[in-house]
Amino acid sequence: MRILEISSRKELEELMQEIKVDPYGIKIMAPKAISYLLRINSLSNITANILKQEMLSLGADAAIARDALTGKSKKTDCLLMGTQAEFNRLKAKIDRQPFGLRQIAKELSGAIENYERNRFVLNLGRFRLDLSRPKIMGIVNLTPDSFSGDGVYRVSRSKGIKASEVLNFVERMVRDGADIIDVGGESSRPGAKPISVKEELARTQPVIKILAKKIKVPISIDTYKPEVARQALDCGVSIVNDITGLRNPKMASLVARYRAGVVIMHMKGTPRTMQQQPVYKSLIDEIIEYLSRAIERASEVGIKREKIIIDPGIGFGKTLEHNLEILKRLKEFKILGQPILVGTSRKSFLGKILGVGPQERIFGTVSSCILAIKNGAHILRVHDVKEVKQALKVAVAIMHA
Numbered sequence: 001m002r003i004l005e006i007s008s009r010k011e012l013e014e015l016m017q018e019i020k021v022d023p024y025g026i027k028i029m030a031p032k033a034i035s036y037l038l039r040i041n042s043l044s045n046i047t048a049n050i051l052k053q054e055m056l057s058l059g060a061d062a063a064i065a066r067d068a069l070t071g072k073s074k075k076t077d078c079l080l081m082g083t084q085a086e087f088n089r090l091k092a093k094i095d096r097q098p099f100g101l102r103q104i105a106k107e108l109s110g111a112i113e114n115y116e117r118n119r120f121v122l123n124l125g126r127f128r129l130d131l132s133r134p135k136i137m138g139i140v141n142l143t144p145d146s147f148s149g150d151g152v153y154r155v156s157r158s159k160g161i162k163a164s165e166v167l168n169f170v171e172r173m174v175r176d177g178a179d180i181i182d183v184g185g186e187s188s189r190p191g192a193k194p195i196s197v198k199e200e201l202a203r204t205q206p207v208i209k210i211l212a213k214k215i216k217v218p219i220s221i222d223t224y225k226p227e228v229a230r231q232a233l234d235c236g237v238s239i240v241n242d243i244t245g246l247r248n249p250k251m252a253s254l255v256a257r258y259r260a261g262v263v264i265m266h267m268k269g270t271p272r273t274m275q276q277q278p279v280y281k282s283l284i285d286e287i288i289e290y291l292s293r294a295i296e297r298a299s300e301v302g303i304k305r306e307k308i309i310i311d312p313g314i315g316f317g318k319t320l321e322h323n324l325e326i327l328k329r330l331k332e333f334k335i336l337g338q339p340i341l342v343g344t345s346r347k348s349f350l351g352k353i354l355g356v357g358p359q360e361r362i363f364g365t366v367s368s369c370i371l372a373i374k375n376g377a378h379i380l381r382v383h384d385v386k387e388v389k390q391a392l393k394v395a396v397a398i399m400h401a
Helices: 009-018 023-033 045-057 066-070 084-094 101-116 151-159 163-176 197-214 226-234 249-258 283-300 320-328 330-336 348-354 362-374 385-399
Strands: 035-044 061-064 075-083 121-124 127-130 135-141 180-184 219-222 239-242 261-265 308-311 379-382
Touching: 009 023, 023 075, 023 084, 035 045, 035 084, 035 101, 045 061, 045 066, 045 075, 045 084, 045 101, 066 075, 075 084, 084 101, 101 330, 121 261, 135 163, 135 385, 163 180, 163 197, 163 385, 180 197, 180 239, 197 219, 197 226, 219 226, 226 239, 226 249, 239 249, 249 283, 261 283, 283 308, 283 320, 283 330, 320 330, 320 348, 320 362, 348 362, 362 379, 362 385, 379 385
Parallel strands: 135 180, 135 379, 180 219, 219 239, 239 261, 261 308
Antiparallel strands: 035 075, 061 075, 121 127
């Protein structure tokens, strides 16, 4: 006898197929076996009480504030507890009811469908990336002040950037397993000062022009400046990695016009201020709300969902505890229905745990990357491609055994 741990409906269906359950039986039983705990914030006490009664009538339940039950409060958060089958029946029961219940019914199906989605294909023009297996984004910092002390400037800082040296560096990354190359010309480390568009272009453009002709994987430009992104896109870049999450409407319009991919990241504040005692009322809720609004803005200007990647922004306006909570609860971001990128590589929260400098954080990076993949990440942004790639091969082999 065994108690089985099943993490998805797909895994459950495969188990049923293994013991030769009738296909029709699988279709009927699978929704009964997978349970979900859904949180809905700030409902009116009327709506919450109706939801609780409807859930109880289905054999499920809902937790709401005591004061919402007694009528003392006007608002409450709500935890819905049930199986997929029960949520399907709930949706049918509340679909025509007032008090905002119709909207909840509409969102229920999308939430569960997004959470269970396990395959994404990024449409990047001449490149298409199947994310059913995790991908690696290799970091190329064309900056003299990167926190990580990574390779490009270590070999080039005495004589400026040499595009040929960067090409060798990038070609090695691709051989080691990088699926995307992310080029950045401005440091976003905590406390970093912004640089001019002219300086950022001088650092990135010569390199991008050569890389776009020589390497056979998508290139991303790590910038929040529309003009830098535009010139990079003109040279063959496929993705804009925007640490400001498309706060600038011009950037969103530019990405849409070029039909490029985009990484929408969450950052609290700016690089100069983001680590000055960041505070959240509800960390995961706030990040999801931020990203959800950014996705809506992107869709409104014509950026297709198949081109959008989300990044919760490890280290960008987060304490050590915030970063650990994000990684632990990463699966919750699946509700947004977009592939998830995670960048933990050599970051200071690893240094705080390990008590070592950036160059000695490779093992910490690998550990955090593997747990990120297990918890729902699709793309890992890293400096140490070879080491992470090898660890991923082993992790994926185990996860798909």
